[in-house]
Amino acid sequence: MKIKILISLGLTLVLVLPIQLYSLELSKDLQQTQDLVAHTHEVMLQLEDINTKLTVLESNTRGYVISRNDSFIANYDELRQSIRAAIASVRQLTSDNPLQQQRISQIMPYIEKKIAFTEATVSHTASEGIELVSSGDGKRLMDTIREQLISIKETETSLLQHRMAASKELSDYVFMINVIITLLIVLVILGAVMFIFMDIDKRERLETEVRENESRLKQFFEALPMGITVRDAAGDLFFTNKQGRETLHNIFPESSIHNLQLLVKDQKVLKAGTDEIYPLEEMPVIQALSGHSSSVDNIEIRNRDKSILLSETASPVYNSKQEIVYAIAAFDDITNRKREEFELKQAKQAAEDSSLAKERFLANMSHEIRTPMNAILGFTNLLHRSPLIAEQLQFVDAIRSSGENLLTIINDILDVSKIQAGMMQLETIPFGLKPLFESLQVLLRNSAQEKGLKLTIECQDNVPWLLIGDPVRLTQIMYNLVQNAIKFTAKGEIAVNARVQKQEQDQCWIEIAVSDTGIGISQDKLDSIFERFSQATTATTREFGGTGLGLSIVKSLVELQGGKISIASTLGKGSVFSVLIPYKNASEEDISLYSEKSNLEEGVIQRHLHVLVTEDNVLNQKLAIRVLSDMGFSVEVASNGSEAVQLLQAGQRFDIILMDIQMPVMDGYEATRVIREELKIDIPIMAMTAHAMSGEKERCIAYGMNDYLSKPFKARELQSKIYLLLGTDALSPEAEFSTAAATPTVYDLSYLSNMAGGNIGFMKEMVGLFLTHTPLELKKLEQAVMQAQLTQVSEVAHKLKSSVAMMGIERMVYLLKELESQAHDAANPHIMKTLHEEIAKIGETALHELGKWVKTQEITVSS
Amino acid sequence: MILIVEDDEMMLRALEFRLKKDGHEVTVARNGKEAMEYLKVSSFKLVITDLMLPFVMGMELISYIKANHPQVSVIVLSGADDESTVIEAFKLGADDFITKPFSPGELSLRVRRFLVRQPYIG
Numbered sequence: 001m002k003i004k005i006l007i008s009l010g011l012t013l014v015l016v017l018p019i020q021l022y023s024l025e026l027s028k029d030l031q032q033t034q035d036l037v038a039h040t041h042e043v044m045l046q047l048e049d050i051n052t053k054l055t056v057l058e059s060n061t062r063g064y065v066i067s068r069n070d071s072f073i074a075n076y077d078e079l080r081q082s083i084r085a086a087i088a089s090v091r092q093l094t095s096d097n098p099l100q101q102q103r104i105s106q107i108m109p110y111i112e113k114k115i116a117f118t119e120a121t122v123s124h125t126a127s128e129g130i131e132l133v134s135s136g137d138g139k140r141l142m143d144t145i146r147e148q149l150i151s152i153k154e155t156e157t158s159l160l161q162h163r164m165a166a167s168k169e170l171s172d173y174v175f176m177i178n179v180i181i182t183l184l185i186v187l188v189i190l191g192a193v194m195f196i197f198m199d200i201d202k203r204e205r206l207e208t209e210v211r212e213n214e215s216r217l218k219q220f221f222e223a224l225p226m227g228i229t230v231r232d233a234a235g236d237l238f239f240t241n242k243q244g245r246e247t248l249h250n251i252f253p254e255s256s257i258h259n260l261q262l263l264v265k266d267q268k269v270l271k272a273g274t275d276e277i278y279p280l281e282e283m284p285v286i287q288a289l290s291g292h293s294s295s296v297d298n299i300e301i302r303n304r305d306k307s308i309l310l311s312e313t314a315s316p317v318y319n320s321k322q323e324i325v326y327a328i329a330a331f332d333d334i335t336n337r338k339r340e341e342f343e344l345k346q347a348k349q350a351a352e353d354s355s356l357a358k359e360r361f362l363a364n365m366s367h368e369i370r371t372p373m374n375a376i377l378g379f380t381n382l383l384h385r386s387p388l389i390a391e392q393l394q395f396v397d398a399i400r401s402s403g404e405n406l407l408t409i410i411n412d413i414l415d416v417s418k419i420q421a422g423m424m425q426l427e428t429i430p431f432g433l434k435p436l437f438e439s440l441q442v443l444l445r446n447s448a449q450e451k452g453l454k455l456t457i458e459c460q461d462n463v464p465w466l467l468i469g470d471p472v473r474l475t476q477i478m479y480n481l482v483q484n485a486i487k488f489t490a491k492g493e494i495a496v497n498a499r500v501q502k503q504e505q506d507q508c509w510i511e512i513a514v515s516d517t518g519i520g521i522s523q524d525k526l527d528s529i530f531e532r533f534s535q536a537t538t539a540t541t542r543e544f545g546g547t548g549l550g551l552s553i554v555k556s557l558v559e560l561q562g563g564k565i566s567i568a569s570t571l572g573k574g575s576v577f578s579v580l581i582p583y584k585n586a587s588e589e590d591i592s593l594y595s596e597k598s599n600l601e602e603g604v605i606q607r608h609l610h611v612l613v614t615e616d617n618v619l620n621q622k623l624a625i626r627v628l629s630d631m632g633f634s635v636e637v638a639s640n641g642s643e644a645v646q647l648l649q650a651g652q653r654f655d656i657i658l659m660d661i662q663m664p665v666m667d668g669y670e671a672t673r674v675i676r677e678e679l680k681i682d683i684p685i686m687a688m689t690a691h692a693m694s695g696e697k698e699r700c701i702a703y704g705m706n707d708y709l710s711k712p713f714k715a716r717e718l719q720s721k722i723y724l725l726l727g728t729d730a731l732s733p734e735a736e737f738s739t740a741a742a743t744p745t746v747y748d749l750s751y752l753s754n755m756a757g758g759n760i761g762f763m764k765e766m767v768g769l770f771l772t773h774t775p776l777e778l779k780k781l782e783q784a785v786m787q788a789q790l791t792q793v794s795e796v797a798h799k800l801k802s803s804v805a806m807m808g809i810e811r812m813v814y815l816l817k818e819l820e821s822q823a824h825d826a827a828n829p830h831i832m833k834t835l836h837e838e839i840a841k842i843g844e845t846a847l848h849e850l851g852k853w854v855k856t857q858e859i860t861v862s863s
Numbered sequence: 864m865i866l867i868v869e870d871d872e873m874m875l876r877a878l879e880f881r882l883k884k885d886g887h888e889v890t891v892a893r894n895g896k897e898a899m900e901y902l903k904v905s906s907f908k909l910v911i912t913d914l915m916l917p918f919v920m921g922m923e924l925i926s927y928i929k930a931n932h933p934q935v936s937v938i939v940l941s942g943a944d945d946e947s948t949v950i951e952a953f954k955l956g957a958d959d960f961i962t963k964p965f966s967p968g969e970l971s972l973r974v975r976r977f978l979v980r981q982p983y984i985g
Contacts, residue, residue, distance in 0.1 A: 353972070755881060755967045762880055769873045798915060801942060803873040805964040 004199060008192030012185055019181045026174045033167035040160040043093045043100075047153050050086045051146065053079055054114060058142055061118040065129035073122055080115055087111060090152075100155055107148040114141045227310075227331045230317070231285055238326060247310075247333050251303050263301075272298040272309050272338070284314035288327035291316050297334060309335045362417050367662070369410055370690035371617060374712035377403045378623035381715070407712065412549040415476075419556040425695075426560060430586050431471035433498060433510070434459050440475060440496075444482050451486060454493035462500050464508060468584035473557050478512065480550045481577050485516035492517030492574070507582045515576040521569040529567060530555040554579075609633045609655040609722070614644040614671065615688070616663040620711075624658065627715050640664055641671025642811070648679055656722060659705065661689040661696075665814055669703045670748075676704035684725045688713065746846050748808030749853070755806075764857055767850050770807055774800070778843050785836045793823035793832065804843075807850065812842045864888045864905065865974065868898040868912035868924060869940065874963065878911060878970070885971050887978065895919025902932060909977045911938045911961070914948055922955060929956035936977040940965070 057079050064072035087108065094100035117138050121129045132138070221228055227244030231237055240248065263269055269278040278299060280286055287294045297311035314329035380400045388396065418424045437457045448455035478496065485494045494516045501511040521529055530551050558565045563581035611633050613624045621637050628635045636654070638644035640663040648654075657675075661668035668687060675681050687700040690711040697708040707725050709718060749763065756762040777800050784792035797820040805813045819835045822828075865887050869875040875891055882889050890905065892898035896918040898910070910928060914921035921939065928935050939952040939960040949960045959973055 751964060755877060757884065757967075759880075766873055766876065769876060773872060795915065798942060799871055802871055802963040806873055806877065 004195050005192065008188055008195070012188045012192075015184050015188060016181055019177060019184075023174055023177045023181070026170060026177065030167060030170040030174060033163055033170055036163045037160060037167060039093060040156050040163060043090055043156045044153055044160070046086050046090045046093065047149050047156070050083060050090070050111075051149050053083045053086065054111070054142065054145060057083065057115070057118055058138060061121050061138075062133055065121055065126060065133055068126055076122070083111065083115070094156075097155075097159070100152055103148060103152050103155070107145060107152070110141055110145045110148065114138070114145060117141060224330075227333070228328065229285075229331070230326050230328050231289075232326055233289055233324065235285070235289075244331070247308070247331070250333075251301050251306050251308050268302055270300045270302060272300040284312045285327045285329045288314035288316045288329065289324055291324060297338075299331075307335075308333055309338045358417070362414060366410060366414050367690040370407075370711050371620070373403060373407055373410075374690070375617070375619040375623055377407070377712050378627065379619075382623075382626055409549075412553060415553050416549055416556075419553070419560070424557075424560060426473060427470040428468055428584065429471070430466050430468050431474075432465050433463055433467060434465060436471055436475060436478075437496070437498070440478050440482070443479065444486070447483065447486050448494060451489070452491065453486060453489055455482070455486075455496075456493065457496040458498070460497070460499045463498055463510060464500075464585065466586040467508065467510070468586050469581070470561065473561065474581070477554050477557050477579060478514070480554045481514040481579070484550055485514055485518060485575070485577075489516045489518030489574070501580055504582075507584050509580055509582050512579045512581075513576055514579075515574060517574040520571040520573050520575055521567070522571045523569075526567055526569060530565070609726070610653065611635050611722075612638060612644060612647065612652075612654040612657045614638045614641060614657060614663070614668065615660045616640055617660075620660070627718065630715070631719055641666030641668055641674070644671050645674050645679065648675060648681055648683075654683060655726060657683055657685045658688050658709075659685050661687060661700070666810065668705075669699070670810075672700075672703045672705050686721060686725060745849050746809050746811065746842055747850055747853075748810070751808050752806055760857065764854060766806065767854055770803055771847060771850060771854070774803065774843065774847060778840060781836065782840065785832055788829050788832075790823045790826055794820050797823065804846075807846065809842060809846050812839060812846065815839045815842070864890060864907050865978070866890050866892060866898060866901055866907045866910045866912075868892045868895065868910065868916060868921070870894060870913065870916055874913070874940070878965075881967050881970055882974060885974070887974065893917075895921065895924045898924055899927060902928065902935070907932075907935055909936045909938065909974065911940060911974070913940045914952065922952065925952055925955040925957050938973060938977070 057076075060072045060076065060079070063069065087104065091101065091104050094104065117132075121132045121138065124132060221239075221241045224241055225243060227247045228239070228241040229237060229244050230239040267277055269283075270276060271278055282296070283299070284294045284296055293313070293315040295311065295313035297309075299310040299312055301308050301310065310331045311334045312329055312331040314327050316324040317326035317328050319325045377400065380396055380403060384393070384396050384400065415424070437459050441455070441457045444455060482494060482496065494514065496512065496514050498510060498512045500508060502509040555565050558579055558581060561581050563579060565580070566578045567575060568578075569575035611628050613621060613628070613635055615621045615624060615637065616639050621639075625635045625637065636647070636652070638647055641659075642665045644657065644659070645666065659668040659672060663671075666674075668689070672685055675683070675685070684707075685705045687697075687705045687708045688711055689696065689700075689708070696710075700708045707721055709721055749767075752763050752766055756766075777796055781793065781796045781800065783789075784796055797816045801813055801816045801820070804816060815835050815838055819832060819839065822832050822835065865882055867875060867878050867882070867889060869878065869891070870893050872893075875893065879889050879891055890901055890907070892901055894917040895912075898912065898916075899919065901907075902910075910924075912921050912924055916924070919927075925937055925939070928937055936958045937952075937956065939949060939957045940963055941949045941952075941960050942963055949957075952960065958977065961970060961973060
């Protein structure tokens with residue numbers, strides 16, 4: 001705009017200036033021409049004057065001559081003078097014109113002659129004068145002069161006419177140029193005005209557009225379904241959109257919150273779910289004002305009884321100089337979301353708690369049932385082998401089969417819950433399908449024979465002799481399917497056939513078909529056969545028994561291994577169950593390792609072994625002794641972990657330890673830990689536990705045990721596991737146990753450490769408390785025991801128990817418990833004294849050892 | 864706010880440490896009488912109390928709480944073997960029990976159950 005104005009002005013100037021200069025020049029010319037015209041007029045005036053004066057001179061002379069009156073010649077000299085002056089003037093005026101000069105020069109002598117003639121006329125006497133005048137000389141002279149003057153005059157007149165014309169022409173020219181200039185200026189101005197107007201239009205249009213854009217942008221902000229606030233560097237509210245205003249209005253109905261700092265100062269912004277004031281510097285807006293973008297979702301704003309939760313994201317806004325001028329924040333009311341999250345979390349927690357409870361319940365139930373089942377089945381088997389009369393044998397058989405059924409049901413239920421809970425863990429170890437089938441044959445031969453059925457289990461030759469997968473689960477699947485087939489087949493045969501269905505690069509699909517000649521399943525029941533608690537008909541249940549879980553488990557197990565199960569059946573003719581499972585191909589390494597292991601197994605088979613059974617249940621102790629003795633092993637028993645440790649400490653040597661997990665005084669885990677870490681004895685330890693839940697095996701291995709057998713166990717299984725465990729060590733009976741071990745302590749701070757969450761300071765404080773309080777309590781206990789104040793004894797023992805437990809002095813806890821119950825039951829004072837003696841002894845040791853512990857901690861801390 | 868009533872200094876400190884670590888506000892009393900004083904002046908959401916206490920026994924404390932401050936939950940601390948006392952405590956209105964020595968995780972869990980914070984209401 002400005003530039004345009006300047007350009008048009010410049011253009012006008014550029015156009016006008018030279019023309020004006022030219023016109024100025026022309027005006028000068030005009031002036032000169034006009035001057036010249038004036039000059040010509042002057043010349044002609046002078047010429048006229050000369051003529052007049054000469055005429056006056058002549059007439060005066062004549063007058064004087066006639067009258068002799070002096071008045072005629074009174075101004076004679078003056079006249080003569082002025083004539084001469086006029087001539088000089090004309091001469092001067094026409095100095096630029098040579099022709100006129102020449103004419104003047106010519107006229108000059110005549111004028112002088114005329115003057116001289118008049119003088120002569122005057123100076124002569126009257127008659128002479130008259131004569132002279134009458135001669136006519138004067139007249140002739142006069143005529144000549146007049147002619148001359150006229151010619152000069154004519155020249156001047158023509159000059160004047162010429163000059164007048166030139167002047168007119170010039171003035172016309174000037175006029176024309178002025179008109180042109182004016183027109184030009186008008187044109188330029190018009191053009192400029194037009195351009196400027198166009199510019200203004202354009203500018204207005206742009207401005208409208210910008211305004212529209214601005215308002216549209218604002219509308220966008222306004223319409224955003226989340227709160228937007230813009231705050232300036234002081235934290236003052238600069239802009240809020242609709243949603244933002246609504247959200248803020250909900251919590252502050254009386255007025256909006258203008259300044260952030262004030263809000264925080266008023267203690268209205270808090271960390272969600274706490275009473276902690278939200279630190280200003282942590283707020284995204286403030287962060288944004290210092291140049292950082294951030295987002296949080298834990299802002300809680302409280303006003304009176306209202307509260308909202310906000311999530312907020314903020315970024316800095318820069319001006320063109322890259323200075324932060326605003327912070328823009330987007331916030332969302334997440335009160336509902338948070339509440340839902342919270343409720344969901346609670347629900348999840350509740351669900352987890354209940355699932356944990358269920359798992360625990362199952363684990364406990366299985367433990368509680370399996371422990372006695374172990375004794376029942378074990379002794380039944382032993383009883384079966386003893387000489388019995390026929391009727392007794394029948395009873396024993398009945399007990400045995402009922403027991404086994406019960407066990408199957410328990411195992412089924414456990415398996416189902418494990419599968420349901422996703423806790424079923426699969427192994428991937430090398431195994432041979434053929435040996436697995438052989439043992440399956442042995443396992444199932446009897447059941448088939450009992451019903452007079454033929455059982456053939458075959459494996460095609462192209463099946464790899466070593467596969468990688470879970471042999472235990474496969475056995476379970478096959479066992480279930482064959483048992484199922486036996487159960488529903490009255491006569492005929494059961495055939496199992498394995499073949500390679502598909503050989504892929506790294507895995508091999510094995511198809512195993514189990515066919516029977518049994519009752520078959522009608523087509524409409526085929527679909528539901530694998531459902532839980534489903535049997536083809538309810539009559540089936542009455543006739544054949546069972547929980548109806550077997551096939552459901554089989555299906556789950558097959559599918560867990562990535563396989564498929566299908567069934568083809570004709571009612572009354574029989575069924576074929578086909579299982580298809582992918583197994584990894586065994587590598588060279590797997591094959592060599594496996595063959596080595598099997599060789600070793602062969603090698604140790606007839607060795608005599610010395611076994612330590614660590615088991616608290618007397619019945620199970622007896623059973624283990626019997627079973628192991630039958631295998632030709634010698635057996636020693638420890639009633640708990642502590643006893644086992646003592647035996648080893650005393651230098652006793654064993655080939656293997658069978659370790660129960662749940663035992664009083666010292667459980668199997670702890671005993672293993674002591675044996676491994678403190679006694680540093682590398683003896684094979686096999687866990688034997690009625691805990692059958694998943695993770696148990698891993699836990700045992702983690703504690704340093706070598707293998708795991710769940711109770712109730714089968715003698716054969718136990719035997720093969722023992723053989724498998726005793727690798728090279730068993731072959732060298734002279735292998736020595738290292739008996740040099742770190743001195744064990746009576747205390748165990750693992751519980752305390754767990755509770756302290758690694759906070760050594762707290763642990764030290766607790767041990768310190770123990771060291772100060774315990775001697776006093778022990779003294780009180782001693783007095784009470786000595787004076788047989790039973791209530792006192794019971795109370796002190798009870799109190800001591802918890803702190804002693806915290807220090808992990810298990811033996812002392814046990815003794816205190818005993819003492820407490822003894823005192824409670826008003827028992828034999830002698831027993832109480834014995835108990836107290838041991839308590840005092842351990843207490844002293846513990847105090848001493850813990851004192852040392854505190855010192856080592858101090859050294860550790862100070863060093 | 865949680866009130867712990869326990870005369871055994873170590874047990875008291877252990878509970879206090881653990882609960883404070885979990886972020887709870889904790890007040891401690893070393894006997895039943897002191898506990899009652901606290902209950903009169905401050906409001907608690909939860910009381911964790913031992914049963915064998917000097918001056919005022921745990922059982923009396925539970926009856927007092929349930930009679931005068933029924934909104935306060937009570938967790939009873941008990942030895943692993945005194946089932947009968949726990950049952951008696953439940954009869955008096957105790958809400959839960961924890962056996963000594965307590966498992967830290969269990970303590971946190973049980974306490975949390977009673978102290979479900981409700982910051983999103985209102």
